[in-house]
Amino acid sequence: MQKKSFRGGVHIKDEKDLSKDKPIKDHFPKGDIIYLMNQHIGAPAVPCVAAGDRVLVGQRIADPDGFVSVPVFSSVSGTVKSVGGHECYNGDTALAVTVVNDGKYEQIEDFVHYRDYTQMTKQQIIDAIRDAGIIGMGGAGFPTHVKLSVKPDKKIDYVICNGAECEPYITCDYRLMLERASLAALGMKIVLSLFDGAVGIFGIEANKPDGIAKVAEACKDEKNISVVPLKKKYPQGGERVMITALTKRRINSKMLPADAGCIVLNFSTMTAIAEAVAYNKPLIHRIVTVTGDAVNEPSNFDVLIGTNIAELVDAAGGFKCEPEKIIFGGPMMGAAVYTLDVPVNKATSCILLLKKNMSVPEPHECIRCGRCLTVCPEHLMPIKLKNTADAGDYGEFEKLNGLECIGCGCCTYICPAKRRLSQSITAAKQFILAEKKKKAAVKK
């Protein structure tokens, strides 16, 4: 079958061999469980329990605050130790509910039961997804029900399940494809039932042939679902890149995928939707890959949300050597963390412990080779953007379409002079967006 792809991007050694053959292992946490209230994009959830309360598995411990927000559920049974600030992986302090795990895993009544989604109305399905606390599990953490609540004047033609997993090292979606493909297929059917006339596409990178086969097997009876192999190239899994590769439609920073008639959902999110709608199970667990050259046994864990990552590193055999960097997510877009005392979030796909070649190279003068233009999946001019960003010329930066940058980091990766292109561009972009927000707030 022909592999679809896009113009630009870089070929990176995928390093998935470390953990791709490790079956998903259940991990039962021993220590305290910490639920951050800002795991999703949007307004943080509001805790509805107090210190000393007893909570059960599946019990709602925080309510959404507004439309762009989701509830949080307890993944263990135990006593609430505190409701207060806790460190996030990015250095912020966020409101969190800490639960002392009693190890009994007592469930609330009616915790998991089968529901026939074909008997539910569209709004009931979307409500079920919101009430299960589902967000984009690929990393961004955008509430899924907001994505699915499409305005009636927009017709959705494609529901795309993003199984590219183009970041090196990460294998959590790949293991899901092998072990729980039918669940993802069910999730796809549920989402398709929301949009009349839409077709479902699983976009999976071609370096996962057995994953493609398993998913194709799981949806072989569905006429409107197809599995499309994509060329192995970073950032194949970027939302806009994915849409262009699969549908030839293009969206820019001012549009939502729905404006191009597309809904893009991550593979893990798809399985979570199936569990939420068909089995009435809130989002309390996810697959996390613990890998890298500084860990003894790279593995894929089925982890309860809120588990401390230090515990996961121990479960993966502990440190092989002292890591230089610990990264939440992949090596291209993930965030380096400074402490292991942070919990697993709904959007944590990977914990990467790296030792080798992690020193940051010194940047040199640009030689104008033009490689950054060749690899930019958004077809921007990273070197010009960096120059305007460093000079503080934000007007010119916007004129050069700097706000279209998706922050994939290809330009920095490829630069032979080791210039920090995407870093400067991202900083300028965040500054401009913050300024715009401020201006809009003043106007109101």
Added chain:
Amino acid sequence: MKTLNVSISPHIRSSNTTMKIMLDVIIAMSPAMIFGYIYFGWRALLISVISVSSCVLTEFIYEKLMKLPVTIGDLSAVVTGLVLAMSLYSTAPLWIPAVGGVFAILVVKMLFGGIGQNFMNPALTARCFLLLSFSRIMTDYPVLADGVTSATPLSLAANGQHVSYIEMLIGNHSGSIGETSAIAILIGAVYLVIRRVISPRIPLAVISSSIFFIILFSYIKGDAVTPNFIAVQVMGGGLLAGAVFMATDYTTSPVTSYGRIIYGSTIGLITAIIRCFGGSLEGISFAIITANLLTPIIEKLTYPKPLGTYGKKAEK
């Protein structure tokens, strides 16, 4: 636990460096240069050595004097020296490459801010400086290894003589040190394209546009256009080497992909004008440095369109 590194993403980098790219260029130039050393003898080698050392030393001394970080390790000065030597005759006096090297690095490159900042190709600008300042010395035909002085294919063709195709492919004729053997230059070109150091756009645009305009101008002038004449125009002078090694210089060529085609075509056009209407039989060096000056405007005209701003949208 020791302090963790928390620099922002991306956390991994490609293994490519400026030095590796320059090394690739040197490797790509070596077939043509080695052929020149064999064909023109030890003096050709001596000229290259003087040219390269002059470039490297100038950069080193300048950076030491100005208390700047020393950048000779990136090998770009070596490439400049080789390109300069490539375009000289082996009979040039030995002070010619020395002066050329100093001019290329000091005046054209370092005074404008070093690597990546110069707006004209240093080696070619130095060559044109030498050509204009010492024109008699620079245009004396080289003596071949066997002691015979001979004219270049371009001057033979200008007199209406037929030049053997095989001789031109192999490079068995008079000319600049590294510019005679078409096959050796093409080997270098293929190497550069395979290693993705250059995109084939610029060389192809230069060659095809110069062929087009030379035919066009010859037709206007009423000269006879024979296949042999065209072959001599492409392989008999500095056009091939210029298109592959000199026009593709990163710093002075546009970074945009359409810009590269316009830039290459401009070089072809100027070369054709000089060759057909001008006093010189060559012209590629002047064409390249003229096009270098147009690079910023070409770039400005060919900014790429971002992904989301054109093409198919949702069907309404």
